[in-house]
Amino acid sequence: MKEFSAVCATQGAFPLPQHVAHSEALNGWINNVRAGSFSCQGNHIKASSKLVAFNTEQAGKAIKVWSTAMFASNLVTDMDFSPFDESLLATCSGDETVKLWRLCDPELQQPSSPELTLRPGHGRLELVAFHPTSSGLLAVGATKSPLLWDTSRQDAPLAVLEQHGDQLQSLSWKQDGSLLASSCKVITTHHIPVSFMASPFMSKHDNGNVLFPLQLHPSTPFYDLIPLSSSLSLTLSLVSHCLADTSTRGVAMVPKLALDVMSCEVMRVLQLTDSCIVPISYQVPRKVCEFHDDLYPDTVGTTPAMSADEWWQGGNKQVKKNLHSTTNSHPTVLQDPARGCSTSSSPLSTPSSSAAPSRSPSSTSGLSSGFLPSPSPSQSAKAIQNLLGPTSKFRHIQGAVMHRDTHITNLRGLNLTTPGESDGFCANSQRVAVPLAISGGQIAILERSQPGRLPDTSMPTIQNSVNVVDFSWDPFDTHQLAVAGDDAKIRVWQVPEGGLTETLTEPEVILQGHTEKIYSIKYHPLASGLLVSSSYDLTVRLWDVDSGEEVKILSGHQDQIFGMAWSPDGKLLATVCKDGKVRIYDPRKSAEPVQEGPGPEGHRGARVVWVCEGKYLLVSGFDSRSERGLYLYAADSLSTGAIDTAMVDVSPSTLIPFYDPDTSVVILTGKGDTRVHIYEVVTEAPHFMPCSSFNSPEPHKGLAFLPKTECSVRDVEIAVGLMLTKTTIEPVAFRVPRVKKEFFQDDVYTDTAVCWEPALTASAWLSGMNGHHKKISLKPKDMTPVSEAPKEAPVRKYLPSSVYLEEKTDEQKKEELLTAMVAKLGNMDDPLPQESFEGVDEDEWVSDCDRKEVFHP
Numbered sequence: 001m002k003e004f005s006a007v008c009a010t011q012g013a014f015p016l017p018q019h020v021a022h023s024e025a026l027n028g029w030i031n032n033v034r035a036g037s038f039s040c041q042g043n044h045i046k047a048s049s050k051l052v053a054f055n056t057e058q059a060g061k062a063i064k065v066w067s068t069a070m071f072a073s074n075l076v077t078d079m080d081f082s083p084f085d086e087s088l089l090a091t092c093s094g095d096e097t098v099k100l101w102r103l104c105d106p107e108l109q110q111p112s113s114p115e116l117t118l119r120p121g122h123g124r125l126e127l128v129a130f131h132p133t134s135s136g137l138l139a140v141g142a143t144k145s146p147l148l149w150d151t152s153r154q155d156a157p158l159a160v161l162e163q164h165g166d167q168l169q170s171l172s173w174k175q176d177g178s179l180l181a182s183s184c185k186v187i188t189t190h191h192i193p194v195s196f197m198a199s200p201f202m203s204k205h206d207n208g209n210v211l212f213p214l215q216l217h218p219s220t221p222f223y224d225l226i227p228l229s230s231s232l233s234l235t236l237s238l239v240s241h242c243l244a245d246t247s248t249r250g251v252a253m254v255p256k257l258a259l260d261v262m263s264c265e266v267m268r269v270l271q272l273t274d275s276c277i278v279p280i281s282y283q284v285p286r287k288v289c290e291f292h293d294d295l296y297p298d299t300v301g302t303t304p305a306m307s308a309d310e311w312w313q314g315g316n317k318q319v320k321k322n323l324h325s326t327t328n329s330h331p332t333v334l335q336d337p338a339r340g341c342s343t344s345s346s347p348l349s350t351p352s353s354s355a356a357p358s359r360s361p362s363s364t365s366g367l368s369s370g371f372l373p374s375p376s377p378s379q380s381a382k383a384i385q386n387l388l389g390p391t392s393k394f395r396h397i398q399g400a401v402m403h404r405d406t407h408i409t410n411l412r413g414l415n416l417t418t419p420g421e422s423d424g425f426c427a428n429s430q431r432v433a434v435p436l437a438i439s440g441g442q443i444a445i446l447e448r449s450q451p452g453r454l455p456d457t458s459m460p461t462i463q464n465s466v467n468v469v470d471f472s473w474d475p476f477d478t479h480q481l482a483v484a485g486d487d488a489k490i491r492v493w494q495v496p497e498g499g500l501t502e503t504l505t506e507p508e509v510i511l512q513g514h515t516e517k518i519y520s521i522k523y524h525p526l527a528s529g530l531l532v533s534s535s536y537d538l539t540v541r542l543w544d545v546d547s548g549e550e551v552k553i554l555s556g557h558q559d560q561i562f563g564m565a566w567s568p569d570g571k572l573l574a575t576v577c578k579d580g581k582v583r584i585y586d587p588r589k590s591a592e593p594v595q596e597g598p599g600p601e602g603h604r605g606a607r608v609v610w611v612c613e614g615k616y617l618l619v620s621g622f623d624s625r626s627e628r629g630l631y632l633y634a635a636d637s638l639s640t641g642a643i644d645t646a647m648v649d650v651s652p653s654t655l656i657p658f659y660d661p662d663t664s665v666v667i668l669t670g671k672g673d674t675r676v677h678i679y680e681v682v683t684e685a686p687h688f689m690p691c692s693s694f695n696s697p698e699p700h701k702g703l704a705f706l707p708k709t710e711c712s713v714r715d716v717e718i719a720v721g722l723m724l725t726k727t728t729i730e731p732v733a734f735r736v737p738r739v740k741k742e743f744f745q746d747d748v749y750t751d752t753a754v755c756w757e758p759a760l761t762a763s764a765w766l767s768g769m770n771g772h773h774k775k776i777s778l779k780p781k782d783m784t785p786v787s788e789a790p791k792e793a794p795v796r797k798y799l800p801s802s803v804y805l806e807e808k809t810d811e812q813k814k815e816e817l818l819t820a821m822v823a824k825l826g827n828m829d830d831p832l833p834q835e836s837f838e839g840v841d842e843d844e845w846v847s848d849c850d851r852k853e854v855f856h857p
Helices: 308-312 379-388 762-766 801-805 810-828
Strands: 021-024 045-047 052-056 062-065 068-071 076-082 085-093 098-102 116-118 127-130 137-141 146-150 168-173 180-184 202-204 211-213 222-225 240-243 250-253 265-272 276-283 333-336 341-344 371-373 398-401 431-435 442-447 461-463 468-474 477-485 489-494 509-512 518-523 530-535 540-544 549-554 561-566 573-577 581-585 595-598 607-611 616-622 627-634 644-650 656-660 665-669 675-681 688-690 702-705 717-724 729-735 796-798
Touching (some): 045 076, 052 076, 076 127, 137 168, 137 308, 468 518, 477 518, 530 762, 549 762, 573 616, 581 616, 607 656, 616 656, 644 675, 656 717, 665 702
Antiparallel strands (some): 045 052, 052 062, 085 098, 127 137, 371 796, 477 489, 518 530, 530 540, 573 581, 656 665, 675 688, 717 729
């Protein structure tokens, strides 16, 4: 393949990129695709931020998602990814159907059947395009007529538009979603404005000034990168072109949210050839490791502005853009692990980004003094921080899968379809309980002390005889497992010392009282042998496990009970319900809720957890557009509604929260997700302070956390969880990066509650008594607190001698000094967390860039 090179300078009204280079990312090629040649109007290839789909040579009936094929019933003529859900793909085909496919990780088997099939009944379908602002709205091109379709109404299209005089060739939505352009083989009376011409290879800058049409020539394929002048004459001027000596079957534009902004990449296309997919990147030659905000105006986000029905009724809402902070002119700093340098996040940086927040380096280029002392907290830095707002002291947190020697592998036959109210599996310090997809409601019990490959032969299990809906370990007895079945019974099992050696068929206790299937069960955090359950009979019941008796029945729910949580002091119980309410019960005083307030609007599921010493409730749920979000409620005033919200992303699974009361960090993920979200929750706005996220290489089926004593304080671990995948259980440690790990980080580790020991019995709690856990220090005897560590003298960093010998004009010196000052101030908009801790030096918080030597470019 021929090399690509930078071409001529930009002319016209777009003054920002003076040159644009394009190159092939050779290590990003996808080979052996067997694209084939098809006769249809579609483009044969489409891309989302993570997936690429394309036609493949399987009798003209298959589409591929990277390496895994899905089969359609006839020739796939066109396809399109949803702009609001990167795993949702729409296809149309010669059998007159439109199909919606829910895709998964490329390494997993893609679905063999669609999630939805539409049959317009207007002949062969050639084109399909999602609406840019509304969810579930499609434009479909039949032979001569465009159709509009609301996927929530499967019986008939919203509209059949005016028929063309010949075969329909292209469709394109205007960016604001108000108009649809179409073209056909013969000249029609349809007017197609230039600002949204029907080209499948167009990237439009959001400020309306620049178009990047890519022309696919019939002989030798090449792509033009062209800016559009802002003058009334709409002058087009050539910026760049590239040549390729392979024939092209199709071209797809990669979404802007996936661009590498730190390499000044302004566009990326995927060229589909006969045998491979070639990624072609267009970059403006600029200094890397800096975010150039003049190249990246705010771009549209991934949350739909309205439903298809709202649009059809005349709505004109626009998708919200990813914006710079209104109080921060400096972009948020991101760590680019590929370059080992700090980078700045742009408006394009979204939750799907794999970059982790980090501190920006000390830029000293051009300082005539020749040295720069190590930075220290200053009044000016703190003044700037006060202006820009707070950041989490755990924002640099790192998730890491532990060594393979700690993994349990060769899991087989897992039940991956547990109800949404269940966490999917559960663990304690000694063992893990995993449901199996075999008859009899069987649960495998795996010993953490015996990692490694499980035998290929069958292993002993717990047999519940009915389908399992939820299960939970007793927090004070690592051998006791409570299991709720779909027969409305709770079975309590006792696992023998050392683990299962034979299959268990008889439980220790059966708790019976619910009249319908159970949703979920939770043990009390302080009282031994006290269990709470929720059911389809819309009641919540408390059980004394030791006596096997039902002791309380709570009422007031009008619909499905999504989640329950005990308060930290064990006095109150919070619930979140499908009826749109969040409730708090005082079970010993009343069967009715003592408080209730409006919950999340979405009805797909929710969870609740107490945070900030029990003063607040955090609910993870969905909004009316099915976007996942976090909602914070004051526990003493639920009726006023959420005091703050933070929308996270769009995904079908409910975010399951784990809250660490010692650090006020909440870790959330959903079953089937690849990303683990982390926030610090504080009592003052902004209440949700985002931290670095953890990404797993494949979709995980759940994440269960272990007691605090499982954390290694020498590695500054604040949480350790077990991640369940399709075939393994892998420990994941969440660590705070620090330099002087030989010291005990006493600003991170407060005394922790001994939550593995009960504070009182169930009968004592039921009689009105209260208790609390005792606390212990996690400091090893041989470690000194970091607050007592000896202070070190500041280290002076020297520039190369060439800096001193260089002859510079006064103007150059002024410019370089100004640049250095701006860079120095840039470091201050992300001050380090030790500034709020006495006795903790600034260099205790570290990023990769802090270790790098000062250099002169």
